[in-house]
Amino acid sequence: METLKKEKTASTKQSTKRISGAEAIIHCLLAEGVDLIYGYPGGAIMPLYDELYKFQDKLTHILTRHEQGATHAAQGYARVTGKVGVAVATSGPGATNLITGIADAQIDSTPMVCITGQVARHLLGSDAFQETDIIGISTPVTKWNCQVTKASEIPEVLAKAFYIAKSGRPGPVLVDITKNAQIDEFDFSYEHCKGVRSYNPYPKPDIKAIEEAANLINAAKKPFIVFGQGVILGEAEEQLKTLVEKAGIPAAWTILGLSAMDTDHPLNVGMVGMHGNYGPNLLTNECDVLIAIGMRFDDRVTGSLDTYAKQAKIIHFDIDPAEINKNVKADVAVLGDSKVTLDLLLPMIKTNTHESWHNEFKKKYKIEFDQIIKNDVYPTKDRLTMAEVIEEINIASGHKAIIVSDVGQHQMIACRYAKFKQTKSNVTSGGLGTMGFALPAAIGAKMGAMDREVVAIIGDGGYQMTIQELGTIFQNKTPVKIVVLNNDHLGMVRQWQELFFESRYASTVMVNPDFVKIAEGYHIESKRISERKDLKDTIKEMLASKDAYFLEVKVEKEDNVFPMIPSGASVSDIRLK
Amino acid sequence: MIEDWDKEMEKKWFTISVYSENSVGLLNRISGIFLKRHINIESLNVSKSEIDHVSKFTIVVYTTEDWVRNIVGQVEKQIEVIKAFYHTDEETIYQESALFKVASTLLFDERNIQNIIKDSNSQIVTVSRDFFVLAKTGRRNEIDDMYQQLKPYGIMQFVRSGRIAVTKSEMKISSLLKEFNQ
Ligand SMILES: Cc1ncc(C[n+]2csc(CCOP(=O)(O)OP(=O)(O)O)c2C)c(N)n1
Numbered sequence A: 001m002e003t004l005k006k007e008k009t010a011s012t013k014q015s016t017k018r019i020s021g022a023e024a025i026i027h028c029l030l031a032e033g034v035d036l037i038y039g040y041p042g043g044a045i046m047p048l049y050d051e052l053y054k055f056q057d058k059l060t061h062i063l064t065r066h067e068q069g070a071t072h073a074a075q076g077y078a079r080v081t082g083k084v085g086v087a088v089a090t091s092g093p094g095a096t097n098l099i100t101g102i103a104d105a106q107i108d109s110t111p112m113v114c115i116t117g118q119v120a121r122h123l124l125g126s127d128a129f130q131e132t133d134i135i136g137i138s139t140p141v142t143k144w145n146c147q148v149t150k151a152s153e154i155p156e157v158l159a160k161a162f163y164i165a166k167s168g169r170p171g172p173v174l175v176d177i178t179k180n181a182q183i184d185e186f187d188f189s190y191e192h193c194k195g196v197r198s199y200n201p202y203p204k205p206d207i208k209a210i211e212e213a214a215n216l217i218n219a220a221k222k223p224f225i226v227f228g229q230g231v232i233l234g235e236a237e238e239q240l241k242t243l244v245e246k247a248g249i250p251a252a253w254t255i256l257g258l259s260a261m262d263t264d265h266p267l268n269v270g271m272v273g274m275h276g277n278y279g280p281n282l283l284t285n286e287c288d289v290l291i292a293i294g295m296r297f298d299d300r301v302t303g304s305l306d307t308y309a310k311q312a313k314i315i316h317f318d319i320d321p322a323e324i325n326k327n328v329k330a331d332v333a334v335l336g337d338s339k340v341t342l343d344l345l346l347p348m349i350k351t352n353t354h355e356s357w358h359n360e361f362k363k364k365y366k367i368e369f370d371q372i373i374k375n376d377v378y379p380t381k382d383r384l385t386m387a388e389v390i391e392e393i394n395i396a397s398g399h400k401a402i403i404v405s406d407v408g409q410h411q412m413i414a415c416r417y418a419k420f421k422q423t424k425s426n427v428t429s430g431g432l433g434t435m436g437f438a439l440p441a442a443i444g445a446k447m448g449a450m451d452r453e454v455v456a457i458i459g460d461g462g463y464q465m466t467i468q469e470l471g472t473i474f475q476n477k478t479p480v481k482i483v484v485l486n487n488d489h490l491g492m493v494r495q496w497q498e499l500f501f502e503s504r505y506a507s508t509v510m511v512n513p514d515f516v517k518i519a520e521g522y523h524i525e526s527k528r529i530s531e532r533k534d535l536k537d538t539i540k541e542m543l544a545s546k547d548a549y550f551l552e553v554k555v556e557k558e559d560n561v562f563p564m565i566p567s568g569a570s571v572s573d574i575r576l577k
Numbered sequence B: 001m002i003e004d005w006d007k008e009m010e011k012k013w014f015t016i017s018v019y020s021e022n023s024v025g026l027l028n029r030i031s032g033i034f035l036k037r038h039i040n041i042e043s044l045n046v047s048k049s050e051i052d053h054v055s056k057f058t059i060v061v062y063t064t065e066d067w068v069r070n071i072v073g074q075v076e077k078q079i080e081v082i083k084a085f086y087h088t089d090e091e092t093i094y095q096e097s098a099l100f101k102v103a104s105t106l107l108f109d110e111r112n113i114q115n116i117i118k119d120s121n122s123q124i125v126t127v128s129r130d131f132f133v134l135a136k137t138g139r140r141n142e143i144d145d146m147y148q149q150l151k152p153y154g155i156m157q158f159v160r161s162g163r164i165a166v167t168k169s170e171m172k173i174s175s176l177l178k179e180f181n182q
């Protein structure tokens, strides 16, 4: 133990010491403040695992049951902490199994560093056992990637990897390290990366643009804010709230922006997009100034671009210059970190209320409540709805839980109805829509926020894509709460088949196993309910449990999620049924 | 519905110039951006630039301005890319080079060949017993013309380089690099 401690201080002091590449990786991770990583061992990464064994008191390695699980866990961890998530895998199949999680992190701007083992330098290109061109394969889905073939390159490359993953618009980075580079010794010293000359992560804010934005906002009669994850990544939640309150602007969120602002805030008018709220979608086409903050006008948000907010002046705040004018042309583009630019904007903003404009949202909400929300959340039919389950969780958790959702109807319902007081509390796969995301992501989220309740909301389909991670939960005694909303269908696809393919349910009926028995097999406390009378108490029991808990709720099989903007339609054509 | 990618009328030739670090894998990263958008690269040239240790990609595409702007944004976003620009043909001075390998007998037997060489402003690079090689630099259509003229006589081998181009306006890379370095 004593010697280990010495080594730790040695590495942070940046003195030089002759060590193996594998040990150097550990010191780099420690120097970057990493104390938890996810991964799966194999031949080409064994030297690193041997060092992980030696350093287990400083650096916890969580063995997932599949490398995809390792990436999603790292993502869940990153999303709730704001820190870089780390996933490790061996070469070949281990590395290719990371790809889905990397692609997910890329499209959802999640900071992640993946380390893969690779065959030895002299074997590269020989089709050696478990050799795969992971640099080639991961290039289109990484922010940056790099192959290391010499031990001495490790510190600089890893320092750069962490810097790039976290800075500017965050994203995944993959570092592929050949086996010889892990084994060979060199004189180790570490220096944090402070910049890369060809990379400008924080564009300088342009005061002129900010002034123009302020003028537009101050003159607006019907201003409307749509905020995305950029607010969370830039930690600009306070600035957003101040702007909303000072200028009296109704604000709506994309699903990745959810939880950046209290869901109960009077000026929080709900979600935009395909299954978003009625008011914010319809009124997108009535506002006179649309203020987009840290969002990227995804097609699931805009519907048809030809009919999206054509009447409005568009102000676009974003850190990524490539997002400006990509989908929607901005009248004013404000480049930069959301916190910095909003801080500069706020003093120029005049106090306002826009009461009658805000009332438009309230009127639309009333319509949506009467036609949809009431039946979703307070149903009178026999079978349970997904929304009433979410509502019970809201009540029992006091809006304080982290909600991790998978992909499908239950995800849209969770995002529509979950309530949040605190930022970084909604973890979901937005851009890629990766089924199987939630269970492993919930593990990472819990480990990143041990003091908070973490509830995973998963469909019966997606659950079975990464169900093996129950093993990770069992082995690590991770107290996550798992709720499977079982409709015995690939519900979201079934909904589309019902609406657009004349109810031809091609391969969307699921014949499911006994989920409770499976959870019991992993020694996880579990329960199945199908009646309303059991809902409240079971949710309470689940949240009261100090351990992991699995709850299967049998819900109505053929419910649909509404409102809905059909794919390619205008936000104005949002359907209530 | 008319989608952007289908606006055949608005398509034009664009030359994309990319200044970058000289690193393994960057070509793959850049070409992937075109692949993802199903856009063909018409020509590609990679060389050193006016700045030490900075590479320059010259890429020619035939597409709409919206797409080329989108692509340049994504290219520039890559960590090792310093700056990317796009220009229309009118905004650049551009050339391509071609080599023609032709049987030596033609040089001596066919008088017309001599005229083609003279008229096309091409150079004889080498002459051997069996073949000679002509080099021609110019616009693509000039090279195409020469190709058509030589074709009836038999071309043993032909190759044309990617477009190389300089812009009429300035591309401020050195000052950008200085800014980054601060
Ligand atoms: C990996 C992956 N494969 C396929 C899809 C397409 N897809 C989107 S939602 C969905 C159905 C999900 O079913 P389930 O998990 O039961 O959730 P539900 O919609 O029933 O709530 C499918 C198949 C996807 N998003 N991800």
Ligand SMILES: [Mg+2]
Residues within 6 Å of the ligand: A408, A459, A460, A461, A485, A486, A487, A488, A489, A490, A491
């Ligand atoms: Mg289902």
